[in-house]
Amino acid sequence: MINKLPSEYLKNMQELLENKYQDYLSSFDDERVYGLRVNTLKISVADFIKISPFKLEKIPFTTDGFYYQKDDKPAKHPYYYAGLYYLQEPSAMLPAEVLEINNGDVVLDGCAAPGGKSTKLASKLNDTGIIIANDISASRCQGLVKNIELAGIKNCHVICEDLINIQDKLKNSFDKILIDAPCSGEGMFRKDSTLIKNWIDKGNEYYSKIQKEIIVAAIKMLKEGGQLVYSTCTFSPIENEDVISYALKKYPELKVLKPEVQYEGFNEGIDSNLKDCIRLYPFNIKGEGHFVCLLQKGKKQVSQKEVKYDRCYVPESLRDFFDLVDFDLTKGYFKTINEKIYFIYHHDLDLNKVRTIRSGLLVGVIKKNRFEPSTTFALALKKEQFKQVIDLKADDIRVIKYLKRETLEVKDYDCQGYVLICVDGYPLGFGKVSKGILKNMYEVGFRWQ
Structure with a gap:
């Protein structure tokens, strides 16, 4: 692997690391590690540990992250399809971990795909406030939407924009912003050697220019007193400390904060005034x-109290179905877009003329003048929120059959009509029962792979 690394890159790393350079080279012989992050919107860390079939080891710089063994294959377990965890490289968990989120915050994940950081930020919001998950790539936004849906997030809008183009429209709009900036990927060379070619073709300066434009746009969109995390998966100071120094010089009201999250394995920033990076x-x-760098714009502000709203109007087409659901209708309102019905949390952002991929929570669709609930809506519920439930054990063969969209025999359950299918108490999707046979309503995009 080391013989694939460009000589110029190795020279840069030797200058950066000095007496630790050989330790870096030796790390290429180490086994790759794998991480999962518990989705605390659905299950507590303590409860997940009780039911986890995997051999887990705590990631010390996270509150909800664990190393797992390669042979565990957590993406092939029903709990993955229930959204109980997100698979993420351990170091990539840190940026969202250090951003201080308060209930009711308006949050932007500026370079969000595939969704690891957005799903963490949403769990920290704890079903309050609003999160805007943005990515410049329309194709990557599709994977982002799916991960938002699997996580059961209700208060998220997915947009597809260049931050430069919306910086004035959404000026001073966000309490917290996370920018995991596009970069040369030096930190991932061990994991993915194909990134080396990209480094050879473009180098550090190419990305530094983009990063400076992005961080300036983010600062403009950040409220007074708001916090911003800037992160990359690269080592070069040109893409890291130099970008932060550029932002600090351009915006004197910015200051670098020391994150509450600390660990003995962290190294500080290389500039004398950026030691808290x-x-x-x-x-x-x-x-x-x-x-990772945590920034604050001006003086910290007192958190705003959440506004309380009345219960929203339920469209007639939904009323029979919603008689079966215990759902908080004070947090938002229903909106129909091209036969699809969404539930959108209250917020004050102006998203008109912003390229929106997903507005809030997809509740269901109108087909032949009849409402049909979505798998996305099922994943956003708790078991206790639906009147009729079929709760299967993880080792019940019907779980995999359901995830493969097969018809099930459920004569051991006394129910008719719509049911919420769960695995060990955690929702997977909907079905409709008639005479002991379940018509499978699990959607194609989620099915077992």
Whole structure:
């Protein structure tokens, strides 16, 4: 692997790491590590540990992250389809971990795909406020939407924009912003050697220019007193400390904060005035390379109290179905877009003329003048919120059959009509029962792979 690394890159790393350079080279012989993050919107960490079939080891710089063994294959377990966890490289968990989220915050994940950081930020919001998950790539937004849906997030809008184009429209709009900036990917060379060609073709300066434009746009969109995390998965100071220094010079009201999250394996920033930045090296932690900086714009503001709303109007087409659901209708309102019905949380952002991929929670669709609930809506519910439930054990063969969209025999359950299908108490999707046979309503995009 090391022989694939460009000589110029190795020279840069030797200058950066000095007496730790050999430790870095030795890290290429280490086994790759794998991580999952518990989705606390659905299950507590303590409860997940009780039911987890995997051999887990706590990731020390996270509250909800664990290393798992490669042979565990957590993406092939029904709990994955229930959205109980997200698979994520351990170092990549840190940026969202250090951003201080309060209930009711308006949050932007500026470079969000595939969704690891957005899903963490949403769990920290705890079903309050609003999160805007943005990615410039329309194709990557599709994977982002699916991960938002699997996580059961109700208060998220997925948009597809260049932040430069919306910085004035959404000026001073967000309490918290996370920018995991596009970068040369030096920190991931061990994990994915194909990134080396990209480094050779473009180098650090190419990305530094983009990163400076992005961080300026983010600062403009950040409210007074708001916090911003800037992160990359690269080592070069050109893409890290130099970008932060550029932002601090351009915006004197900015200051670097020392994150509450600290760990003995962290390295500090390399500039004397940027010591509170965090550098992750694979020879000091179990994970890949990362850079994280927590910034604040001006003086910290007192958090605003959440506004209370009345129960919203339920469209006639939904009323029979919603008689079966215990759902908080004070948090938003229903909106129909092209036969699809969404539930949208209250917010004050102006998203008109913003390219929106998903507005809030997809509740269901109108087919032949009849409402049909979505798998997305099922994943956003708790078992206790639906009147009729078929709760299967994880080792029940019917779980996999359901995830493969097969018809099920459920004569051991006394129910008719719509039912919520769960695995060990956690929703997967809907079905409709007639005479002991379940018509499978699990959607194609979620099915067992």
